[in-house]
Amino acid sequence: MERILSAIKPTGKLTLGNYIGALSHFKDFQDQGESFIFIADLHALTLPIEPEDLRNNSRDIAAFYLASGLDPKKTTMFLQSSVSAHAELNAIVQNYLYMGELKRMTQFKDKCSKMADTAIGMGIFAYPVLMAADILLYEATEVPVGEDQAQHVELCRDLVRRFNHRYGEILKMPKAVVPKVGARIMSLTDPSKKMSKSDQKGDIFLLDDPKTMRKKIMSAKTDMGPTVTDDPVGKPGIHNLLNIYASLDGTTIEEAAKRFEGFRYGEFKKAVADKLDEVMIPFRARYDQIIADKSYIEVLRQGAERAREVANKTLRKVQEAVGLLLI
Ligand code: AQP
Secondary structure (H helix, E strand, O other), rough: OOEEEEEOOOOOOOEHHHHHHHHHHHHHHHHHHEEEEEOHHHHOOOOOOHHHHHHHHHHHHHHHHHHHHOOOOOEEEEEOOOOOOOHHHHHHHHHHHHHHHOOOHHHHHHOOOOOHHHHHHHHHHOOHHHHHHHHHHOOOEEEEHHHHHHHHHHHHHHHHHHHHHHHOOOOOEEEEEEEOOOOOEEEOOOOOOOOOOOOOOOOOOOOOOOHHHHHHHHHOOOOOOOOOOOOOOOOOOHHHHHHHHHHHHHHOOOHHHHHOOEEEEEHHHHHHHHHHHHHHHHHHHHHHHHHHHHHHHHHHHHHHHHHHHHHHHHHHHHHHOOOOOOO
């Protein structure tokens, strides 16, 4: 049976990118295998964040998980920081990844490109090490990620090869699964940039009201030429909107492009905004209902118990393999 593992960092208010690239797939995972979905709160500390924001974002994500259809009876849902094995395995596996490899990671280069060396914490550099520990603890076979995280899963695979070559078949080999549509939703104001929680402008947030979402779609940056055709290079704005529409509609970009071929931009944007309403209004209603009853947070406590059982078994195997004296 497949073991599926995914997470979201509570670094800010979730965006439509997080919905399309992650949340919208979570419900299906629980029918495809055994799924572990967590809130990556330790990862959220890798860039400065206010404690109160971190707490609120974490609570919000738990509610979004439930609103997306995760059933705590089928999916182990938990906070990363509730399972100390993540930090313990991190301390071991960091010795099997190298500085040169971590320096080459695109996310590290992107996040740090505008920061002075003195402001870059070790955590952001070592982010893929903790992510490898997350994946390996649950012996995940499939790791659904957006395009930008696939490189980290590749690094984790290198680590498994290296570790198992040295100690025998101890770690399970994971595989990144990148969705065919919606793997990288771009900013609405600058389609050359990924839509991101930490980028406040031009992004649709899941807590935006329907009117605001519509306004953002209607004023999304488009391209030369008055009508719709799919051209990822020449018309990145339109391509992004087609990607959003196709993801929400459960169709392909080609199919969406065919449907809107020759539409004027205004008409097409209206169709995208309508589709967004169709998906987001009921989603938001489920979220509102969940968040109103504070007891929902209890699912994280129960999830952590189950997660600890699985994670501690793997941790012990690794500790034994490397020669730690377990007394
Ligand atoms: N724009 C996006 N398009 C498609 N998928 C996306 N994801 C994020 N943005 C997009 C997917 O959401 C999941 C959770 O991501 P994360 O919070 O762990 O990290 P991230 O990818 O760095 O997300 P953000 O929103 O860009 O966060 P910040 O601004 O804090 O760095 C992942 O599956 C991710 O691929």
